[in-house]
Amino acid sequence: MRRRALTAERALESGPRAFLRRPRLEDEAEFIRLARASRRLHRTFARPPENPTAFRSWLARADQTTVQIHLLCRNADGAIAGVLNLTEIVRGPLQSANLGYYAFAPHAGQGYMREGVQLVLVRAFMELGLHRVEANVQPSNTASLRLVLASGFRCEGYAPRLVYIAGRWRDHVRFAIDLETWKRRVTRSLARSKKRPKKK
Numbered sequence: 001m002r003r004r005a006l007t008a009e010r011a012l013e014s015g016p017r018a019f020l021r022r023p024r025l026e027d028e029a030e031f032i033r034l035a036r037a038s039r040r041l042h043r044t045f046a047r048p049p050e051n052p053t054a055f056r057s058w059l060a061r062a063d064q065t066t067v068q069i070h071l072l073c074r075n076a077d078g079a080i081a082g083v084l085n086l087t088e089i090v091r092g093p094l095q096s097a098n099l100g101y102y103a104f105a106p107h108a109g110q111g112y113m114r115e116g117v118q119l120v121l122v123r124a125f126m127e128l129g130l131h132r133v134e135a136n137v138q139p140s141n142t143a144s145l146r147l148v149l150a151s152g153f154r155c156e157g158y159a160p161r162l163v164y165i166a167g168r169w170r171d172h173v174r175f176a177i178d179l180e181t182w183k184r185r186v187t188r189s190l191a192r193s194k195k196r197p198k199k200k
Contacts, residue, residue, distance in 0.1 A: 012070065012127075013119040018081060018112050020070040020119050023062060027071065028055050030080055034104040044166040045141050046102040048083065065089070068097075068128070072116040074107070081107035084120040089128070096132040097124060101144075109143075117151045121182055131179050136162060136172035145173065152185045153177045 011019040023031070032055060035048040042048065049055040062069040068086040073079060082103040089097040099120065103113045124130045135153055137144045149155075153175035161169035 013122050014075070015115045015119050016075075018072050018074055018115050018119070020072060020084070020116065020123065023059055023069055023071050025056070025059065027080065028052060031055060034080060034106070038102075038105040038108075041105045041108055042102060044168075044170065045138055045144065046100075047166060048102060068123070070116075070120060070123075072112060072119070074112065079107070080104060081110075081112040082116055084113075084116050086120065086124055086128070086130075086133070089130070094132070095130050096134065097128075097130055099124075099133050099135045101147075113147060114150060117147065121151070121177070125179050125182055132176055133178075134174065134176045136174050138170050139173055148175045151177070152181060154181070 010021045012022070013020045031048075032050055032052070035050045038048070049058045058069075061067050066087065066089045068089065070084045070086075071080050072082040072084055074081050082101060084099065084101040086097040086099060099117070101113060101117065101120075103109075121133060124133050135148050136159065137148060139145075139158075154177065156174045156176050158171070159174050160171045162172040162174075163170050
């Protein structure tokens with residue numbers, strides 16, 4: 001309970017089951033354990049840091065103006081369920097960023113990442129003032145493809161050899177969502193929730 005209270009105090013955005021917060025040095029042991037336990041899940045899709053040196057290098061990126069790193073944690077116990085990053089943040093006429101994310105094996109497939117994407121979009125559009133968020137997904141990553149489509153992203157094309165991951169240039173399907181689309185989805189979601197009959 002103490003851990004939950006401490007992490008919840010640092011929440012950037014909160015949802016029904018999870019919240020976003022900044023990573024910190026105290027997360028090192030838990031993060032590395034989860035990353036190593038999730039190798040089969042991540043395969044060639046993601047490469048989270050798996051040792052103290054890599055973790056601290058990754059943590060240092062959180063202080064850059066072009067990067068926002070978030071841990072997605074469970075409300076129930078504060079456990080780390082996944083990571084959602086906004087990278088390549090560009091200001092000026094573009095006001096855009098790239099979204100990257102991965103779940104950790106103990107909590108994958110339980111709906112946490114779907115909630116996490118919505119929380120990070122709130123930060124992107126409402127806190128950071130961005131207009132567009134892009135997500136690039138490898139074609140064989142079916143779970144991630146389902147996630148971005150369910151989250152309101154639209155497919156914008158196919159990019160061969162876009163990102164260098166695990167020793168090879170990987171093809172990606174490109175997705176994006178803009179502020180106007182996101183606002184319409186939020187408005188529709190609120191309207192649907194108001195129409196639902198109240199439970200007795």
